[in-house]
Amino acid sequence: MRRGWKILIGVIAAVLVLLVLNAVVTGKETKSAEVTVAGGEIVKLPGGDLQVVDSGPRNPRAAGGTIVLVHCFTCAIDWWDGMRPLLEREHRVVAVDLLGHGGSEKPESGYEISNQADLVAQALGRLGVRDATVVGHSLGGTVSTALAQQSPQLVDRVVIVDTGPTHEEGDLGLIARLGFAPVVGEAFWRTKPDFAVREGLGVAFAPGFDVPDAFVEDVGRMTFSAYDKSPTASEDYGHEEPLDQRMRETGKPLLVIMGAEEQIIDDPAARLAEYRETVPGVQTRLIPNAGHSPNVEVPALTANLVLDFAAQAQRAKAQKQAKSQGRMHKELQKREAVRKRP
Secondary structure, three states: OHHHHHHHHHHHHHHHHHHHHHHHHHHOOOEOOOOOOOOEEEEOOOOOOEEEEEEOOOOOOOOOOEEEEEOOOOOOHHHHOOOHHHHOOOOEEEEEOOOOOOOOOEOOOOOOHHHHHHHHHHHHHHOOOOOEEEEEEOHHHHHHHHHHHHOHHHEEEEEEEOOOOOOOOEOOOHHHHHHHOOOHHHHHHHHOOHHHHHHHHHHHOOOOOOOOHHHHHHHHHOOHHHHHHHHHHHHHHHHHOOHHHHHHHHOOOEEEEEEOOOOOEOOHHHHHHHHHHHOOOOEEEEEOOOOOOHHHHOHHHHHHHHHHHHHHHHHHHHHHHHHHHHHHHHHHHHHHHHHHOO
């Protein structure tokens, strides 16, 4: 009996040692940037290389302005595939993989929201983007808010898709929470089967939505550090100052879209009301038959909302230009009248 207990204790000790070693190794895993989508290119940056897709018309006179797309947690550029063709008809579209996601670099650290926004700003600067309509989904909504605060010259207006003012109400589900558990999380990450990843992703949509295989592959490309640190960074950013207050301080026009069948954010209608109470002039839309990801579930409807919002920027610019030209014309008339006086 004593010998049996000794063996059992030895086995448990060995398992614990293996778990700790796995946690150390898994937590230090890194990956270099690589092209993972058609049309992708790697923008090399000091803080981490990012994959971007830059598409649509480039002629400023022909295009309706630039639209920048920033994806959600565990997601990648392909989460915009249903919307991009619709946006690209008249707009230059730049889709970005955040650090730790998709084809972008995956270091041990650097997942703070301010750093993510700074890297996106550097990439947009390299591409010559200014005054863009920036669309951020979930985690991307937090990064887009930080981008508007830190680099206002790059952002004309912001669209937030299913990101609450704070992240206190967020619930990523049981499987995601298991992945965040100390030591156990690293073990689960190392051995996670595709069916568990697919089930975990299910909370990002309305009940019954069929999760695409490509989205499961997006999770598989991540490292544990990126998976573990990204949501914590987003929560910390929202707790320091809520997103609605941050957007109010930017003065940028804002559209907030949420799915009515949300499984992550509690009471999306109430969250939209919070934005309306805080941000002057904010536009909000509650999308029926969609969950946390209307950009995937109802891409045409979501794209049209973004296009209409972006068109408001073009109309505002046209009106400003017309007023400027009107003032210039009046000034020239005054000068001509003075010149003709005897």
